[in-house]
Amino acid sequence: MLLVREPLETYRRQVRDFLLSNFYISEANSLEVDTSLLDQGIIDSTGVLEVIGFIEETFGITVEDSELLPENLDSIEGIARFVMSKKS
Template structure:
């Protein structure tokens, strides 16, 4: 498990996953706050793929109750969510 997680590195990993696994017409327009659902980049099935990526890559468990737009709808939201989960795991 990654105990120290640099936010920018986390965002880079998320962006790389999204651009290699989902259709994004112009990668340059994918900003940290872009809504992945509103832009049609991910759908409900895509959310499950993102959850699998987060769990595998960052060694955390995403609880069903945490599958929320504020946690998974943008690169910034995912990075914040991942950092908080990794930090909480490091405290236990």
């Protein structure tokens, strides 16, 4: 049986919705897929843990310590690509 992979855009949308629902973002329209969540002060170290919990719960994957890298967790695009790579 072939599994149909969800498109990257679906992951982006789910991550963006989570961020908008759980973190203070003064201008939702300014949250682009490549916005640095840490540099912009959207999430801090505790926020990273919340994002990891969201990823594991929502997408059914485990984030390993070795995967706690900025390229995986610092932007909507990075998170979406990380989830896609783990699910494939």
